Amino acid sequence: MTEITRIPVGGEQAYDVVVGRGLTDQIAALLPGADRVAVLASAPLTARADDVSAALAADGRVVTRIELPDAESGKTIETAAACWDRLGAAGFTRSDAVVAVGGGAATDLGGYVAAAWLRGVRWVPVPTSLLGMVDAAVGGKTGINTAAGKNLVGAFHPPAGVLCDLDTLDSLPPADLTAGLAEVVKCGFIAEPAILDLIERDPRLAADPAGPAVRTLIELAIRVKADVVGGDLKESGRREILNYGHTLAHAIEKVEHYTWRHGDAVAVGLVYAAELSHRAGRLDAATTARHRTILTELGLPTTYAAEAWPDLLATMRVDKKARGSRLRFIVLDSLAETDVLDGPTDDLLADAFTAVAA
Template identity: 45%
Template sequence: MNRISITADRNYEVVIDIDWQKAIEPYLANRGQVAVIVSETMRDRIVNLPVTDAQIHIFTVPDSEAGKSFSTYQKVLDWLGAAGFTRNDLIVAVGGGAVTDLSGFVASSWLRGIDWVAVPTTLAAMVDAAVGGKTGINSEYGKNLIGSFYSPIAVLVDLAWLDSLSDRDFAAGLAEVIKCGFIVDAKIVELLKEKNLFEVRSDRGLTLELITRSITVKAKVVSGDFKESFDREILNYGHTLGHAIELHSKYTLRHGECVSIGLVFAANLANQCGILADQETDLHREILSNLGLPTSYESRHWSELRANMAIDKKSRSGTLRFVAISEIGETLRIEAPSESDLLAAYERLGS
């Protein structure tokens, strides 16, 4: 078992490599009611919860981004209202990043904030979404535009969930892992170099090390800048174009798949601006494509993606800002890059 502490609006631990049904027990003590929020696909997996005096409700929400809609958010609040949830009650989010994002936002807004525990069930949620206290839902104007900074009281990472995860979702989670490598932890890049998806998936020790290292990166960054005044932005490496593609694809692509394309774009842009060497730039595409992740997007969509990027949360008064690296582990910002550099970086992705 590994424990990683996070300092934020409240301090909490991410506990890695545990059996979540056992680890949840202390958090259920002295609660009147507990709401387990789970996606449709995962509903049947909620069995054998510890015996507790609390009344347990299981709320099922639509899978993936459909669960991060305003209507689902409202429905969950209505459930809590009907059940008479008080400040002593608890929300447990069991699912991928979509469920942990939604549940955290529900927890932050019901009675101006009640406790919640995150039980991430995808790799992306374990290394990223469930850690760091960013919660939210989507707006028709863009991804994650409605939300709050609101930490859980614990994050319980049970690797057994990964056994049933599709290769597609496992690979999508690895996009966030490799992002942590490029921005902070060069060892992650070393560990993933020349590895294919099967080699990573089938090596439990490697998977555990990658998860622990990625959460360590995230914990360190968010503990220093919980509300993303500046430093935390580095976790958005690859996300500016990534979010634009996610919106453009109408969420048919996984978040991690869009981040993968966005990472190659960010490397191309830094290379285009003379900041990142060719070798490190090429390494982005090499590692991501070896893992089976997409690294290109149709060239004809540039103008729509460019428009989508304008509402990125890092933009300031209409000026685009990108997280970039100058070498592995060294981050910086590219402010207001020229339109020709942006287009050239995008065209280098290929179709």
């Protein structure tokens, strides 16, 4: 086991994000007093779920394994209901807990299952993707998808802790690792420019899971998110800045029936948000262009089909950040200086899209 980093997340329900390698034996300590633990994971992660289950069983816990459908397609009310049936059959009480092993989809779903069962039991996400480590697993946002859009049903339910074992990144497909870097880049633009500097020095090293740069980037991004969510759990204020680039990104995901990686959609969304900021007279041209340059160097997409604009606009209108009929976007006034653009005109929105239209 390498050196462990513990990043505190404050607020009424404070917890630590534990980062390192070989961390499986740390899982039981995050759930003291939980006699029964449900371990949720999709079939591709059976081996990782086996390791987590074995560590819990060795600590005397009774483990219930629940297999999830893979990726975003499994983030449904039907899957959640099936999980609740299993918890009920196993006699889970308020002192018991849920562990969600997987990427962002698994941790979103697992957290929601825990949030709703008996109106809230403890849970621990064990993210196995870079995206999960820097985004979905931190902050207590849980949810499922519906026909109307992504994450429109959910709850704010902070975990008891987060276990980010970097060993899991070594076998992650390169395209998945790269997609996760989109959320890291977002953190660089909204709050921590050191992230951007590190990536620009050598984009190849930034995408090497065995190298030191990835751990540094992950820890920097987690610290950004921990700082934001610790003071605003329910997104009533500053936490909204984490939505930079996500309004268009979520629309792309829905239009693509969730076949696009979240990080790929975020990459396009970041370029769009920067262009919107620039065309609204908020952001300078150089910082706007820097978005596209960094994302391109990482191998992430920065364009989307031009003919999809009407569907994307219609989908954005039911985004959870909208207020009535008014769309709201997080924009940049300058590097690491965010603001809200409330009610942009359709012409401005369409004009910004021309910059990402393929």
